[in-house]
Amino acid sequence: MTAIRSGARARVASTRRASSEARRRGVGLALALPPVVLLAVFVGIPVVLAVGFSLGHTGGLNQTIADIGTGTRRATSWWGTGQAYVDVFTDSRFLRDLGVTVVVTVVSTLIVLAMSLGIALNLRLRGGRIASVFAGLAVVPLFIPVVIASWAILTFYAGDGFVRTAFALVGLQGPIWGYTTTAVVIGSVWTSLPFATLMATSGIQAVPDAMIEAARDAGAGTAAIVSRILVPMAGVPIVIATTFTAIGILGQFTVPYFTGPNAPSVLGVDISKYFQSFNRPQESVVMAVVVFVMASGIAFFYVRANFRTAKKEGRI
Incomplete structure (x- = not known):
């Protein structure tokens, strides 16, 4: 009987520790999330769009600048085209x-x-x-x-x-x-x-x-x-x-x-x-x-x- 009670207390203590650890991780994630979101929105997404535009993906958010700009190379396959890079490096x-x-x-x-x-x-x-x-x-x-x-x-x-x-x-x-x-x-x-x-x-x-x-x-x-x-x-x-x-x-x-x-x-x-x-x-x-x-x-x-x-x- 004593052994059962000791095991139950150990399981409860282990559950509490796991719950406390999960709360700490949640707080840490909540504190780190705002700067990560800001970086993703104001840096990550523009970088992805710019790289895609350089490969000829001119649709979506790149549509306006593609229509206004001259000499724009448009994608010829699913991954894009490297013609813009050829133009620059030549x-x-x-x-x-x-x-x-x-x-x-x-x-x-x-x-x-x-x-x-x-x-x-x-x-x-x-x-x-x-x-x-x-x-x-x-x-x-x-x-x-x-x-x-x-x-x-x-x-x-x-x-x-x-x-x-x-x-x-x-x-x-x-x-x-x-x-x-x-x-x-x-x-x-x-x-x-x-x-x-x-x-x-x-x-x-x-x-x-x-x-x-x-x-x-x-x-x-x-x-x-x-x-x-x-x-x-x-x-x-x-x-x-x-x-x-x-x-x-x-x-x-x-x-x-x-x-x-x-x-x-x-x-x-x-x-x-x-x-x-x-x-x-x-x-x-x-x-x-x-x-x-x-x-x-x-x-x-x-x-x-x-x-x-x-x-x-x-x-x-």
Whole structure:
């Protein structure tokens, strides 16, 4: 009889625990559902519609833009047609601008990474007022709107800007970087440096002092400490800074629109031109899909770094 009662109590307790666990899961699902729904409605559905439109599915919600746009390719099979992609990838202008976009992204990201790491390492290893001033100055662009910064960079490096004027005062011909790809790189570095500096600095500062002191006691120099301790242990923040910087530069519009040349241009500006000026929305969507695929490839390294960190910490 006692055994029966004990079994009944155990079953009741188990039922209560399962019910409590179900309630907790329900609350968690209810809390997570609103942002998921918002992402699905305002991001997921438009992405699916855009990809379908690029493949020639011009019905439904894509009907209006397909009727207004010129040069629209319509689906010839159940999955669509790849003719719009053929049109874009056989256009020499697109291939040229794609190359410029890749070069600007790679060069700007490398410069941002080098500068942010230099500031973070200098602040950690040497410190002092100068290092703090550099770290503070690197964050200043965070509080300046991109439009204002772009216009300032353009006027600073224009033919009648500060650089040319300063050179002219000493009888020299200064460079003109306004409306050039060089100005786009400068603007990209300016706008991307604050976030990368914050991430790199936080990662470098999180390395324990004991490890650095132990390495110095073992005879390690500054280069060995940087390459074998600081940078590897701050790897995840550095990867995050690198991927977010590259993705931001890859899809930027304001900086190249204000400071860059009309041709060659980056894909962010091309998408706007093809959609508004040339009235070829399908080709602009194809370019957007290309940028999205490239950004997804860059984001893979971010996801991989987080996965490896979670696995190392035993969270998965």
